[in-house]
């Protein structure tokens with residue numbers, strides 16, 4: 001009897017903890033519906049946080065994957081010289097787009113079209129790359145009673161994130177896209193592949209320049225330092241030898 005009551009108490013405690021947890025989670029949401037209209041409005045944050053990583057896949061009409069992207073996306077809004085941040089929450093994103101032979105589009109959109117991030121891919125010979133990046137965000141105004149505003153940006157006619165057919169572009173370092181004076185997009189990390197995507201799996205990874213530099217520059221500096229030390233050592237040995245020779249001759 002005592003024992004039963006004990007477990008009963010424990011599960012009650014557990015239930016209370018779960019409810020508290022759910023409550024906390026709800027309070028913690030960075031996106032809250034506005035009071036009456038229940039419109040989804042991203043809440044801009046005054047400081048930066050590491051964006052959560054989402055994997056998004058788009059299939060063509062016959063169900064064959066044509067775009068896959070794994071990305072953490074951060075929106076950076078500049079309003080009156082002050083910088084605000086908003087991370088795209090993968091669990092709220094709706095994936096849409098279009099798979100063509102020469103062009104393909106991946107659209108990541110939040111409910112009520114509160115924010116979107118769209119990549120237009122192009123295929124050229126044996127390469128694919130992102131030619132356009134289109135973004136917008138309609139956040140909750142940063143001051144109370146301020147007007148609602150939509151921040152948007154566009155990068156057009158680019159050759160970003162290129163890789164060969166069947167390979168994936170991969171970058172652990174951040175990519176900062178200056179899409180307009182008021183809106184920047186930070187992508188970290190970023191992996192993408194379009195058009196040729198057998199069974200929806202990424203092909204061989206093509207390392208971005210920034211990652212290559214991060215990997216190789218320390219090695220080069222290490223080699224230079226080792227070289228300088230070696231030269232200094234050999235020179236001092238040589239000089240010592242010469243000096244000894246001089247003494248010997250005396």
Ligand SMILES: *[C@@H]1O[C@H](CO)[C@@H](O)[C@H](O)[C@H]1NC(C)=O
Nearest residue numbers: 034035037039145146147148
């Ligand atoms: C901004 O938009 C939200 C959601 O549509 C609305 O509830 C709010 O009244 C608007 N604020 C202003 C100042 O227009």
Ligand SMILES: *[C@@H]1O[C@H](CO)[C@@H](O)[C@H](O)[C@H]1NC(C)=O
Nearest residue numbers: 103120122131132155156157
């Ligand atoms: C890229 O954007 C520009 C400007 O909006 C547009 O003219 C062009 O058609 C777009 N390219 C593609 C492939 O959609």
